[in-house]
Amino acid sequence: MNESEQARKRKKTLHIIFIIILIILFILFIFPFLLVVINVFKTKADITTNPLALVGKHGFTGKNFPKAMDKMDFWKVFGNSAIITISSTILTILVSAMAAFVIVRNNWKACTILFSLMVASMVIPFQVLMVPIVSVYGGIFNILNHRWTLILMHTGFSVSMATFMFHGAIHTNIPLGLEEAAEIDGCTRWQTFWKIVFPLLSPTIATVTIIDAMAFWNDYLLPSLVLGRKELYTIPIATQMFYGTYSTDIGLIMAALLLAMLPILILYLFLQKYIVAGVTSGAVKG
Amino acid sequence: MKRTTMKYKVSQFLMFAGPAAILFCAVVLIPFVYGFYLTFTSWDGIARSKPFVAFANYAAAFQDGDYWVALGRTAIYTVISVVLVNIVAFLLAYLVTSGVKGQNFFRAGFFIPNLIGGIVLGYVWKFVFNRAFVAIGSALSGGNVASPLSTTGGAMFCLILVTVWQYAGYMMLIYVAGFMSVSADLKEAALIDGATGWQAMKNVTIPLMRSSFVTCIFLSITRCFVIYDVNLSLTKGEPFNSSVMAAMHVYNQAFVYKNYGEGQAEALILFVICAVVGITQVMIGKRGEVEA
Numbered sequence: 001m002n003e004s005e006q007a008r009k010r011k012k013t014l015h016i017i018f019i020i021i022l023i024i025l026f027i028l029f030i031f032p033f034l035l036v037v038i039n040v041f042k043t044k045a046d047i048t049t050n051p052l053a054l055v056g057k058h059g060f061t062g063k064n065f066p067k068a069m070d071k072m073d074f075w076k077v078f079g080n081s082a083i084i085t086i087s088s089t090i091l092t093i094l095v096s097a098m099a100a101f102v103i104v105r106n107n108w109k110a111c112t113i114l115f116s117l118m119v120a121s122m123v124i125p126f127q128v129l130m131v132p133i134v135s136v137y138g139g140i141f142n143i144l145n146h147r148w149t150l151i152l153m154h155t156g157f158s159v160s161m162a163t164f165m166f167h168g169a170i171h172t173n174i175p176l177g178l179e180e181a182a183e184i185d186g187c188t189r190w191q192t193f194w195k196i197v198f199p200l201l202s203p204t205i206a207t208v209t210i211i212d213a214m215a216f217w218n219d220y221l222l223p224s225l226v227l228g229r230k231e232l233y234t235i236p237i238a239t240q241m242f243y244g245t246y247s248t249d250i251g252l253i254m255a256a257l258l259l260a261m262l263p264i265l266i267l268y269l270f271l272q273k274y275i276v277a278g279v280t281s282g283a284v285k286g
Numbered sequence: 287m288k289r290t291t292m293k294y295k296v297s298q299f300l301m302f303a304g305p306a307a308i309l310f311c312a313v314v315l316i317p318f319v320y321g322f323y324l325t326f327t328s329w330d331g332i333a334r335s336k337p338f339v340a341f342a343n344y345a346a347a348f349q350d351g352d353y354w355v356a357l358g359r360t361a362i363y364t365v366i367s368v369v370l371v372n373i374v375a376f377l378l379a380y381l382v383t384s385g386v387k388g389q390n391f392f393r394a395g396f397f398i399p400n401l402i403g404g405i406v407l408g409y410v411w412k413f414v415f416n417r418a419f420v421a422i423g424s425a426l427s428g429g430n431v432a433s434p435l436s437t438t439g440g441a442m443f444c445l446i447l448v449t450v451w452q453y454a455g456y457m458m459l460i461y462v463a464g465f466m467s468v469s470a471d472l473k474e475a476a477l478i479d480g481a482t483g484w485q486a487m488k489n490v491t492i493p494l495m496r497s498s499f500v501t502c503i504f505l506s507i508t509r510c511f512v513i514y515d516v517n518l519s520l521t522k523g524e525p526f527n528s529s530v531m532a533a534m535h536v537y538n539q540a541f542v543y544k545n546y547g548e549g550q551a552e553a554l555i556l557f558v559i560c561a562v563v564g565i566t567q568v569m570i571g572k573r574g575e576v577e578a
Contacts, residue, residue, distance in 0.1 A: 018386045025378070026395050029451065032410045033398070035418055051417040095306045102302035110299050114307055121314050123564035125512045127533050128557045129314065131540045131550045132321035135329065156313025159306050189298060218403030220515050221537075236405045240519065243409055250417075253409070260406045268401055272394045279397070280459045283501065 033261070039254045040064055047250050061251070068255035071246070076231070077238040078263060084147060084223075084234060085216040088154035092162050092212050093205055095155060100166030101193050105179075115167070118160035126157075126221060134225055150226045154216050162208045165282070169204040170197065203281075210278030217264065235260050325551040330544055343551040352527070353552050356535040357559075363442065363531065364510040367449040371506050372499075374454040379461030393462065396455035404452075404515025411448045412520055438528035441521045445529060448516055453509065457502045464498030465491070497571070504567040508560060532556055 038054055039047050041064070046056025068074075103111040133153070138144045174197055182192045220236040227233060233241065239260045246252050268275060325343050327336035347353060378396055382389045399407065416433045423431030434440030468491050476486040492499075514533040517523070523530035523538075530538070536556060540549030 015384070015386050018381050018384055019388075022381055022386065022388075022392050025381075026392060029396055029455070030398065032414050032451075035414060036410055039413075047417070051413075051421050095309065098301075099303040099306035102299060106295075106298070108295055108299065110295075111303070114303060114310075117315065118310060121310075121318075123508075123557075123561045124314065124318060125508075125533075125553075125556055125560050127512060127514075127536050128321060128550075128553045129317045130537075131546050131553065132317035132324055133313070134541075135324065135546070136317060136320060152309060153313050156309035159310050160314070163306060190301065193302070214401065220403060220405045220518075225541075236403045236515075239409065240405050243519070250413070254413070257406055257410055257413075261402050261410075264401045265398070268394075268398070275401075276394060276397060276459060279400070279456065280463050283456070283460050283505065284463055284498075 036254050036258050036261075039251070040258050042251060044249060044251045047254070064251040064255035065259075068242075068252050068259060071252070072238055072242050072256055072259065074259055077233055077235055080147070080232060081217060081234040081263075084150055084154070085213050087147075087151045088158075088216045089209055089213045091151065091155045092158045093208055096159050096162035096208070097166045097198060097201055097205070098193065099159070100163045100170055101197060103163070104167055104170045115163070118163055121160050122164070130221065130225060137226075144226050145229050145232065147227075147232060150223055153222060153226065154219070157222070158212050158215070162212065165204055165208055166201060169201055174200055206274065207278045207282045210275055211282040214264075214275075214279075235263075321550050322554070325547055325554060327547050329546045339547065343547040346545075346548045347551040347555065350539075350548070350552070352530075353532075353535055353539070356530050356532045357555075359442070359530070360511060360513075360532040363446060363449075363513070364507060367446050367453075367510045368503060368506045370446065370450045371453045371457055372502055374450055375457035375502065376461050378454060378458040379465055382458070383462055383465040393459070396458055398455065399452045400456045404513075405519045407448065407452060408516045408519025411444070415444055435521060436525055438525055441525060441529040445513075445517065445521060445531075448520060449510060449513070452516070453506055457506060460502050460505075461495070461498050464495035468494045500567065500571055504563065507563055511560065511563070512556070 035051065039051060041060050041062065042053075042056040043058045043061050046053070046058050050056070099114070103115050134144070137149065137153075143149050178196055178200075179192050182196045183189075187195065218236060219234075220240065223234050224237050224240070227237065239256060242256045243253060246256070324336070326338060326340060328339045328342070329336040382393045382396075412435065415435045420431055420433050434444050472490055472494070473486050476490045477483070481489065512533045513531050514537065517529065517531045517534050521529040523534055532552075533556070536549055536553045539552060540546050543549075
């Protein structure tokens with residue numbers, strides 16, 4: 001009795017120590033974000049004299065935020081990022097799930113070749129493809145500077161990984177009997193896929209959506225090579241350009257950085273559980 | 287039956303896998319092969335003609351001292367970052383699976399840096415190093431302290447710090463999944479048999495989490511090795527090009543100095559390194575399966 005009580009007490013103190021360590025680490029982790037938030041509401045002079053003060057000598061200012069929003073053309077840029085992210089994600093899911101279905105259910109040569117090439121291609125770093133892509137699609141076909149070009153390229157790059165994940169899901173989770181039953185009832189393969197198989201893939205669809213949408217939203221290098229026109233800029237490109245132009249107006253920079261982070265942070269507030277689950281299962285399977 | 291005809295097979299394949307195959311070929315396969323061809327030309331990025339130069343680009347790439355320095359620097363950066371990321375991630379995972387109150391909140395919190403793109407993260411940290419570090423340092427020492435980003439060693443240190451901060455939360459999630467997959471019964475059995483907490487961890491939990499370690503280590507190696515976004519926004523390769531990583535060197539070689547052929551040859555060398563790492567991962571992963 002006495003011993004177990006002692007053990008419980010020890011566990012309790014251990015937990016208190018753990019919580020203290022976690023709180024300290026947590027503050028360290030979000031310190032950069034906190035610093036941005038407090039400095040958004042300060043004047044340029046106050047940020048320069050003391051970036052750590054909660055409120056500057058000149059007091060609270062609400063000017064940085066609207067000014068940065070205006071100069072960055074925030075809603076336009078946000079809209080561009082949203083259109084590109086949403087379209088690329090939907091396209092990736094449709095195209096990859098379809099491909100995975102035919103690959104899993106048939107042992108044709110074309111299926112094996114396509115799947116092996118896709119798996120092998122996952123080790124290719126983007127740096128190897130960027131010069132030829134600019135050369136082919138900029139130099140020969142001249143189709144850069146269109147949203148659709150970027151959307152199709154995003155899809156092409158993520159299709160291997162997504163097909164690989166759908167492949168695993170169909171292989172292990174969709175019973176063949178279900179498909180056979182649907183076909184006896186008169187479904188074509190096309191109908192069987194969309195009515196029976198695709199809805200059953202929803203956990204994998206959620207995982208792929210989270211991983212790819214985050215990757216597309218935050219991607220900088222590929223969009224910066226494809227989208228050269230200002231009216232097509234996405235949030236990462238706009239941030240990079242904004243920094244180049246206004247790097248001396250530090251208050252404005254703080255506001256722009258906060259603006260760039262806010263959409264995904266707000267989304268995280270609501271979808272935190274799903275995002276954490278999606279990223280975990282994506283990483284473990286990939 | 288109808289299903290065995292060639293026509294049926296082709297139409298089924300094209301209907302389902304056609305779009306994926308076309309996009310994959312257009313964006314990955316064809317550029318990869320075409321890029322290989324480009325390494326044998328001296329294309330300037332504008333002209334229609336791509337003069338054939340045989341192996342001149344490879345010769346130039348092998349003699350490009352800056353490139354090999356950048357590769358070496360990237361290797362050092364990768365090794366230090368990978369070790370630190372995984373130590374921090376493992377400790378975080380241990381703390382947030384120990385059963386303390388609010389562990390889901392902490393898990394979600396440590397993951398936040400991964401939500402935000404490298405460009406934005408780099409600029410946020412640039413502010414932290416240039417302003418907050420300087421303010422704290424100056425207050426503590428009484429004099430003026432220079433930003434760590436302005437010294438050659440400091441810039442590398444900053445890059446590593448940001449990398450650890452950025453990826454630790456992500457790798458933590460994988461280790462958390464690993465911790466949860468180890469059954470509590472096994473740990474209890476070890477403790478009842480007289481093992482200390484540390485012995486149970488070392489001899490039971492960690493060996494059973496082998497696949498988590500393999501995944502995390504290789505994920506962090508491949509990510510660190512091609513670091514670009516944070517490199518661009520945080521240090522831009524400065525001071526004195528002392529923090530130019532391999533990916534940035536390749537980008538500059540091609541798009542800034544317009545040596546497309548040589549840049550592509552250097553990119554291919556990067557690819558070979560990535561492929562070796564990838565193949566090693568598959569081999570180690572397979573060996574693990576046999577043991578388990």
